[in-house]
Amino acid sequence: MLDIDDLTTEALCRYMLDRHRDTISVQKPEFALRKLNVIIAAALDLSNRKGFQAMSLRDLSRASGVSMGGLYAYFDSKTTLLNMILSEVTAAVQRVLSTPPDKVQGDPVAHLNWLIATHVQMTEQMQPWFTFAFMEAKNFPPAERRKAIDSEELTESYFAAVLKDGMAKGVFRPDTSPLLAALIKPLLQDWYVKRAKYRRRRVTIDTYIATVQDFVQAACLADQTHKDQRATA
Amino acid sequence: MLDIDDLTTEALCRYMLDRHRDTISVQKPEFALRKLNVIIAAALDLSNRKGFQAMSLRDLSRASGVSMGGLYAYFDSKTTLLNMILSEVTAAVQRVLSTPPDKVQGDPVAHLNWLIATHVQMTEQMQPWFTFAFMEAKNFPPAERRKAIDSEELTESYFAAVLKDGMAKGVFRPDTSPLLAALIKPLLQDWYVKRAKYRRRRVTIDTYIATVQDFVQAACLADQTHKDQRATA
DNA sequence: GTTTTTCGAGCGAGTGTTCGATATATAAGC
DNA sequence: GCTTATATATCGAACACTCGCTCGAAAAAC
Structure with missing residues (x-):
């Protein structure tokens, strides 16, 4: 059931990394993927508890263990982070539902x-x-x-x-x-x-x-x- | 159809005024009702466009024409304002749906x-x-x-x-x-x-x-x- | 030694909230 | 009826704090 695609957070972060290669300043994919995974997981957790706006980047920094400056290696603004997540959801829906x-x-x-x-x-x-x-x-x-x-x-x-x-x-x-x-x-x-x-x-x-x-x-x-x-x- | 109750913003503000008579410091009902009406209408408008958290009390002050200090004559915190609105919705649902x-x-x-x-x-x-x-x-x-x-x-x-x-x-x-x-x-x-x-x-x-x-x-x-x-x- | 990655204090702007001062309405005194 | 006196209502500058974001330096990796 539903094994046409891998929908784990890690797999989704791989797509995300690929899609935003230009704005993500970290070059080595091994580093980038591991850290992006941690950041996104923490961002989803915090946002779903308090709301995205209420989640400060300091909260995110603390929860993910990545410094303030470090976060900005993966997105250039908080709104971009929002968009990165939303795009991945849309893309996954399209990928899965369009191939019966x-x-x-x-x-x-x-x-x-x-x-x-x-x-x-x-x-x-x-x-x-x-x-x-x-x-x-x-x-x-x-x-x-x-x-x-x-x-x-x-x-x-x-x-x-x-x-x-x-x-x-x-x-x-x-x-x-x-x-x-x-x-x-x-x-x-x-x-x-x-x-x-x-x-x-x-x-x-x-x-x-x-x-x-x-x-x-x-x-x-x-x-x-x-x-x-x-x-x- | 549905005339068992008056669901205009003004009528709802009257209920609201009654329910929070202790925290609202304005005594004269005529003044209080008119101003509360303006404040709540502006709060709903701004919140539904940008979100409640994103609406600053300065936005609300500007939109309603009531000064910063004036707002605090009607609620003692921003969270209280949120609660006042939510309670009124719940109360209205109960009032209307419980009397078929x-x-x-x-x-x-x-x-x-x-x-x-x-x-x-x-x-x-x-x-x-x-x-x-x-x-x-x-x-x-x-x-x-x-x-x-x-x-x-x-x-x-x-x-x-x-x-x-x-x-x-x-x-x-x-x-x-x-x-x-x-x-x-x-x-x-x-x-x-x-x-x-x-x-x-x-x-x-x-x-x-x-x-x-x-x-x-x-x-x-x-x-x-x-x-x-x-x-x- | 050079590039890449990571850090976190600091900046200016904006936040919710307070409070003494001002304006306005009501009551009292003569 | 006009002046005080009192209560009510309104104001907005000031306070302490947090926010998103930057940037030069330190650390790590090659």
Whole structure:
């Protein structure tokens, strides 16, 4: 399940290092990767507890063990650090969701279930990253805000495409609401946004995925046999 | 529709003034109400654009026309200001959702539809307040965080109660997921969280309400005649 | 010996908060 | 009715502090 990509923080930092080779002044990749990993991990931890704005670079310096000046070898401003993290989340979503496995191609129901299951599982593996993106995407300069909106619409477009395909094939009801694709996203987000609540209630990730899949199918499926057709992804 | 209570900023400030009579040093209600109204309106406006933390009290002073010292006649710290706003949102939700009209009492489907419609309409009327509560409830001291969670669970409990009642009466399917009540909340939130998106797509509030009502009913209703039973609240 | 990496004190700007002074409204005295 | 006296309301400069960020020097690596 979901081994098409490595979504550990270290793997994501490798992408990050590659993407910002020009602004990162540390040359040797071995040094850079190890330190960037520590910095990003600390930044996600602190931000998700107090908020990105409330996290001072002195906090980050202390938590990561990297000096103030040392931090600026990896980003040229605090806003750049924000952008680096947000970009990586967007890129990961695109990478994972745009490549459905062969077995779901051409089967709208299976594809829809795969999208739901994969998205939830991805947010589970990248939990600090998604929490960060969700909490910090708002209240920020227009440029960053736009990126967040684009990322949001990208996810929605995957669902919209599958729903449209299913309706064309007669698998989904022709009167399926055009708003459905938009409404799936908040259902998926709730798993990591209200993480503590679901953990407290002992709701497993598989239960959650199955519930959302049923919920969505009840809204769009033509017949009522969806419970048998549910894929475990 | 939804005239059981006055949800204008002025009416909410009146409640606020009453609730914090001890910490607000301005005695004459006429003066206090007018100024508090200006301060809160400016605070909501600035916070929802840049975030509460990013809004300095000098910004607030400038925008409201009240001097620095003048602001402190209405709250003794910036955190208190935050709490005053959050409390008012929670109180309003409780006031409105806890008193369903007689006509929906005893009818789970009508009650469920009323809850959905009323909640969305309330968030529309109090839009800046809900946006504020949603964006700022996170990343804040434990005490404030708890209040936000309690408020969240309060809303959910109204839905849980109706679903339970409907299952007991055989109107809703007995295998309705216990997670459904939790999943309704993010669907309602999307209307004001992604406000710009829905406005851009020319989705009216009535369309949105109807879509969510259908979506939820498809998940829990025993038969398939829900489209005829939908209430316009 | 030269390049690369790391450090942390210091800078100016901006923060939440306080407080004595000023302006304004209400009450009292004659 | 006009002047005091008192209470209320408003102000904004000043305080102590933290912020993002810089930069010359020290340390490490080659």
